[in-house]
Amino acid sequence: MNDGIDMKDNQMEAAVIYDSHLPNALRQALEYAGDDGFVASMPQLLHARANAPFDNEIWNTWFFTSNSEESLAKTPQGHRVVVAVHGGGIFASPERFRRLYHANASRSSSDGFTGWFGAEIVDREARDLQDGKLPDGTEIPVYPFDEFKRGVADLPRRYGVVLDFETARKSESGLVSFDDLKDDPMMIVRAGGVEAAAAYLDKARGYYNTEAMGNWHSFNYIDPDQAQTFVTFLFDSLAGASIEEPSDPESRQQGNADTWLTHYRISRGAGFGLRGDTAMINMARYVAVAPRDASTDLRNLPFTN
Amino acid sequence: MADIKMEAAIIFEPHVPNALRRALDYAGDDGFVASMPQLLCARANAPYDNIIWNTWFTSNSEESVVTTPQGHHVVVAVHGGGIYASPERFERTYRASVNRSNTEGFTGQYAGKISPREASDVLNGKLPDGSEIPVFLFDEFKRGVAGLPWRYAVVLDFELARKSTRGYDPFDVLKEEPNMIVRAGGVEPLAAYLDKARDRHNTKIMGNWHPYNRIDPDQPQTRIPFLAGNQGGVNTQDDDDDLYGYDAEYGMGGDACIHNMARYVAVAPRSVSTSLRYLPFES
Numbered sequence: 028m029n030d031g032i033d034m035k036d037n038q039m040e041a042a043v044i045y046d047s048h049l050p051n052a053l054r055q056a057l058e059y060a061g062d063d064g065f066v067a068s069m070p071q072l073l074h075a076r077a078n079a080p081f082d083n084e085i086w087n088t089w090f091f092t093s094n095s096e097e098s099l100a101k102t103p104q105g106h107r108v109v110v111a112v113h114g115g116g117i118f119a120s121p122e123r124f125r126r127l128y129h130a131n132a133s134r135s136s137s138d139g140f141t142g143w144f145g146a147e148i149v150d151r152e153a154r155d156l157q158d159g160k161l162p163d164g165t166e167i168p169v170y171p172f173d174e175f176k177r178g179v180a181d182l183p184r185r186y187g188v189v190l191d192f193e194t195a196r197k198s199e200s201g202l203v204s205f206d207d208l209k210d211d212p213m214m215i216v217r218a219g220g221v222e223a224a225a226a227y228l229d230k231a232r233g234y235y236n237t238e239a240m241g242n243w244h245s246f247n248y249i250d251p252d253q254a255q256t257f258v259t260f261l262f263d264s265l266a267g268a269s270i271e272e273p274s275d276p277e278s279r280q281q282g283n284a285d286t287w288l289t290h291y292r293i294s295r296g297a298g299f300g301l302r303g304d305t306a307m308i309n310m311a312r313y314v315a316v317a318p319r320d321a322s323t324d325l326r327n328l329p330f331t332n
Numbered sequence: 333m334a335d336i337k338m339e340a341a342i343i344f345e346p347h348v349p350n351a352l353r354r355a356l357d358y359a360g361d362d363g364f365v366a367s368m369p370q371l372l373c374a375r376a377n378a379p380y381d382n383i384i385w386n387t388w389f390t391s392n393s394e395e396s397v398v399t400t401p402q403g404h405h406v407v408v409a410v411h412g413g414g415i416y417a418s419p420e421r422f423e424r425t426y427r428a429s430v431n432r433s434n435t436e437g438f439t440g441q442y443a444g445k446i447s448p449r450e451a452s453d454v455l456n457g458k459l460p461d462g463s464e465i466p467v468f469l470f471d472e473f474k475r476g477v478a479g480l481p482w483r484y485a486v487v488l489d490f491e492l493a494r495k496s497t498r499g500y501d502p503f504d505v506l507k508e509e510p511n512m513i514v515r516a517g518g519v520e521p522l523a524a525y526l527d528k529a530r531d532r533h534n535t536k537i538m539g540n541w542h543p544y545n546r547i548d549p550d551q552p553q554t555r556i557p558f559l560a561g562n563q564g565g566v567n568t569q570d571d572d573d574d575l576y577g578y579d580a581e582y583g584m585g586g587d588a589c590i591h592n593m594a595r596y597v598a599v600a601p602r603s604v605s606t607s608l609r610y611l612p613f614e615s
Binding site for chain 1 (some may be wrong): 338339340341342364366370371373374377378379383384386482521597599606608609610612613615
């Protein structure tokens with residue numbers, strides 16, 4: 028018993044948290060999650076999809092924001108790497124987003140937007156991240172990609188994966204066949220491992236009934252010397268409607284451009300799949316998961332006789 | 333579609349119009365934002381550890397003081413959305429000129445001034461959104477109306493409302509109290525609610541509040557009743573005005589400022605099977 032409330036009915040419940048301003052959505056999501064819950068990372072979103080019927084809203088909402096991020100950084104030896112963090116990394120707090128939004132817009136600013144609306148991160152953040160040290164004081168395990176690809180038992184909710192930048196850059200960005208995606212480094216990192224990626228892709232292939240799915244990154248066109256972070260988004264449209272339409276590749280490319288050029292809007296025609304190239308100033312739809320006591324909730328009370 | 337059921341959600345915002353807008357969005361065409369009778373019905377059927385007993389709520393009910401064509405002052409209570417059924421109507425009040433002679437805006441005690449047309453229409457069951465609702469006289473309503481709709485009005489003589497006790501009263505007194513009968517949606521639902529409220533802590537009295545002793549009844553005006561509640565229902569029979577708010581369980585308030593924060597309950601059909609609520613997000 029806790030303050031007179033019977034805790035026996037507690038079970039994990041997920042809620043969709045949407046706000047037209049990303050930091051506000053993240054704040055609400057973190058409040059819902061509380062100390063015992065979490066804001067869903069990309070692997071968690073994909074896991075839920077892999078285990079959900081196709082008429083569930085997890086498949087039929089046109090985008091979700093993940094609590095995952097991908098940062099471009101340099102090692103002390105000068106090698107470029109991509110560090111993916113699931114479960115909250117540098118941008119784990121609404122305040123960090125606000126710092127980005129309120130940064131000096133000068134091109135020489137060290138902590139504002141990049142020209143592609145990624146988030147510039149400072150050297151200390153980039154260095155700490157590689158060591159698994161996060162701004163909130165948390166320390167997380169960071170796995171080299173090769174080790175991660177072989178499989179890590181009992182992955183925690185919050186962890187990092189380090190990937191050689193060239194490997195990430197050569198990962199195909201765009202519409203990629205499901206078979207190729209199963210072996211795609213970025214897809215494996217985003218899904219939380221080889222098996223998780225395969226499970227999701229098999230399910231997604233059945234849902235989309237297509238040969239290819241979107242998997243997008245920005246590493247081919249950004250300045251690789253600028254340390255920066257993007258949050259990953261999971262895109263879709265109601266019942267996958269936009270997969271066949273527009274089918275014109277140029278139209279789809281236009282949608283692709285809309286995603287990052289209109290910096291405060293996610294285009295509904297932006298294709299589908301996983302994106303790591305979406306503007307950091309954006310709307311957001313998180314999924315937060317937390318223990319809830321159904322017996323003390325008013326959801327099912329009778330409000331009429 | 334077999335698993336669609338009505339589900340309630342709490343909508344809180346520090347600004348009434350924003351809360352009402354979100355509540356109406358949630359309710360959609362097939363749901364509703366809970367009125368005071370509906371909030372009390374839910375409480376009467378809920379265990380005491382349910383959140384419905386353990387925080388305060390804004391009702392989708394309102395109480396207007398108007399003058400009849402014959403010159404009598406009356407109180408018109410509307411449940412389910414009346415003159416202030418829309419966020420825009422609240423915003424019109426909030427943005428009105430603060431000049432004392434303004435016919436809109438706040439009264440000196442922060443009720444919402446309503447126009448003669450609105451007052452006349454609500455007496456006849458005509459609402460600004462074009463809806464027409466049944467209007468019951470209090471005596472008829474007290475005798476009981478079968479098959480009450482979600483949205484309706486009750487007209488009560490102003491003097492009767494004014495003479496209603498204001499403050500803390502024994503539960504047996506409250507069962508006969510006109511304002512309480514109107515707010516609860518009738519004699520029987522009031523008795524059910526009061527019995528349940530009394531038994532929570534075996535208390536003897538409960539609060540019942542109205543502004544009618546201190547307002548100008550010639551000024552048509554509207555207020556929104558709030559339902560008090562706090563964690564555990566402590567201070568249930570405390571009559572210290574200083575304790576109003578989060579720390580006090582003071583019953584039903586009809587004298588709150590119409591410019592306020594709000595916590596509505598919205599109820600709407602939801603499909604359980606297509607919700608992501610219980611999906612596994614981890615292995």
